[in-house]
Amino acid sequence: MSAAPAYSYLGPAGTFTEAALKQVPEAAGKVWHPVNNVGEALDDVVTGRSVAAMIAIENSVEGGVSATQDALANIPGLRIIGEFLVTVNFVLVARPGTTLADVKVVNAHPVAYAQTHLWLDAQLPTHGHIPAASNVAAAASLLLDKTADAAIAPPGITDHHDLVVLASDIGDNPNAQTRFVLVSRTVAVPEKTGSDKTSIIAELPDDRAGGLLDMLEQFATRGVNMSLLESRPIGDAMGRYRFVIDLDGHILDERVADALLGLKRFSPNVIFLGSYPRADKLEIEVTQRYGDEVFIEARDWLRGLISGEH
Numbered sequence: 586m587s588a589a590p591a592y593s594y595l596g597p598a599g600t601f602t603e604a605a606l607k608q609v610p611e612a613a614g615k616v617w618h619p620v621n622n623v624g625e626a627l628d629d630v631v632t633g634r635s636v637a638a639m640i641a642i643e644n645s646v647e648g649g650v651s652a653t654q655d656a657l658a659n660i661p662g663l664r665i666i667g668e669f670l671v672t673v674n675f676v677l678v679a680r681p682g683t684t685l686a687d688v689k690v691v692n693a694h695p696v697a698y699a700q701t702h703l704w705l706d707a708q709l710p711t712h713g714h715i716p717a718a719s720n721v722a723a724a725a726s727l728l729l730d731k732t733a734d735a736a737i738a739p740p741g742i743t744d745h746h747d748l749v750v751l752a753s754d755i756g757d758n759p760n761a762q763t764r765f766v767l768v769s770r771t772v773a774v775p776e777k778t779g780s781d782k783t784s785i786i787a788e789l790p791d792d793r794a795g796g797l798l799d800m801l802e803q804f805a806t807r808g809v810n811m812s813l814l815e816s817r818p819i820g821d822a823m824g825r826y827r828f829v830i831d832l833d834g835h836i837l838d839e840r841v842a843d844a845l846l847g848l849k850r851f852s853p854n855v856i857f858l859g860s861y862p863r864a865d866k867l868e869i870e871v872t873q874r875y876g877d878e879v880f881i882e883a884r885d886w887l888r889g890l891i892s893g894e895h
C-alpha cells in the first residue's frame with residue numbers, strides 16, 4: 586500500500602472525471618493518479634495503490650456506462666462510497682490552422698462521441714472516428730500524430746493544450762450530466778443521511794416467465810423506489826443477463842433491508858455495491874406504511890406471538 590492515500594481517476598488532467606474528483610473534500614491535497622481506463626482505476630483500489638477511484642457510471646443521454654457496470658459486477662471486494670454529478674458539454678478542437686472544412690477524422694472518447702452524433706452528422710457527415718481513452722487523451726493525441734484532424738474535448742481543454750476551438754457546445758443535449766461514483770475497497774456502510782441511494786447487481790435463478798417480475802415485486806411491496814434498472818449480459822451464454830439496480834434509500838432503512846433479504850432468498854447472486862449519500866440531496870420520503878417503525882412494530886408483534894406475551 587502506498588504511504589499517502591491516493592485517488593485514481595481517468596486522466597490526463599482536465600477530464601470530466603477529474604472534475605468529479607474535485608468535488609470530493611477528502612481527496613483535496615492528496616496524490617491523484619491519472620489512469621487510462623476503468624479497469625486500471627479499480628485495479629489501483631484492489632491492490633491498495635489508491636484508497637479510492639472515481640469512475641463514470643451513467644450519463645443522462647446514453648444511460649449506463651457498460652464497462653463500469655461490468656467491472657463492478659466482476660471485481661469482488663469493492664464498495665461505492667459516494668456519487669457526484671458533472672454537467673458535460675463538449676467542444677471540437679484542432680491544431681492551430683485547421684478549419685472545419687479540413688476535418689475528415691475525429692478522435693473522441695466513445696461516450697463523448699455518442700453524445701455529439703447529431704452535431705457531427707449534421708456538420709461533418711462523412712467524418713471517420715478514432716476512439717480515445719478519455720476526452721483529454723483525444724485532444725492530446727492531435728499533438729502526437731496526425732491520424733485525426735480534430736477531437737471532441739471538455740471546454741477547458743485549451744488551458745492544457747495548444748489547440749483551437751472549431752465549434753462549442755456540440756453536445757446533443759445542453760443539459761447532459763454524467764454521474765460518477767467513488768469506489769473504495771469493501772468498508773462498513775456509512776450511517777444513513779436520509780438522502781441515500783443503494784446500488785446492487787442481481788441475477789435471476791432461471792429463465793422462466795415472471796422471473797423479472799418476482800425481482801421487481803421485492804421492491805414494490807416494500808415501497809422501495811428504483812432509480813435505475815439496466816440489464817447487462819452475464820457473458821457465459823447467450824440470453825443470460827444480470828440486472829444493475831439503484832434503489833432510493835439505505836441498507837439501514839428497514840424497507841430496503843427487507844427487500845434485499847427477499848431478493849437474496851431466490852437470486853443466485855446479489856452483489857451489494859453500497860449505500861451512499863445521493864448527489865442530488867433529494868430527501869427520500871416514504872408513506873408511514875413503509876417507515877422503519879412499522880417494520881419494527883411488526884417484528885415485535887411476531888416475537889410477542891411466539892413468546893406468548895400477547
Ligand SMILES: O=C(O)C(=O)Cc1ccccc1
Pocket residue numbers: 595599600601602603641644673694696697718719720721739763
Ligand atoms: O472523464 C472524461 O472526460 C472522460 O473521458 C469520460 C467521459 C466521457 C464522456 C462524458 C463523461 C465522461
